[in-house]
């Protein structure tokens with residue numbers, strides 16, 4: 183007779199953690215993890231050009247930036263899959279030679295007077311954004327990458343970096359910042375080549391609520 187109350191107690195004790203964990207498990211199974219954050223880095227514009235658009239490949243509308251043309255498209259959503267409209271997406275990156283248009287970049291490689299170096303776009307009702315730029319180039323210590331900063335109403339939502347896939351991103355495995363991201367989610371920082379749109383990378387971004 184004394185065993186039964188003990189078993190009942192064990193069932194009760196075991197059920198408490200299950201009750202606590204189960205709803206969380208169901209929720210997390212349906213949620214998409216947020217895109218990993220990365221450091222802002224030293225080359226975010228000292229004074230971001232609020233008039234900059236989503237085309238980094240020209241400054242005056244006539245000359246074209248040097249480098250391999252690249253289109254970046256993507257969708258911003260939250261962890262529940264809801265499209266995020268009205269998000270300001272800022273990007274900045276090296277020019278086609280591997281230099282930032284920033285006074286603190288003392289690289290010996292040339293500036294490109296036709297490359298804007300910084301762009302911004304606001305997501306539409308479907309959370310979509312698009313940029314026209316050139317392929318970023320490696321510089322000492324870093325694999326090619328594009329910096330991203332997302333904000334809404336002045337509130338910063340995420341700072342991260344997009345890396346290149348395939349052969350173009352062959353140096354990713356030697357990049358300390360890229361490799362510092364947990365291996366299970368590292369691929370989320372790599373743009374996805376679009377078979378039906380050569381020269382286009384898709385970089386979907388998930389932000390925490």
Ligand SMILES: [Fe+2]
Nearest residue numbers: 223324327329
């Ligand atoms: Fe950088």
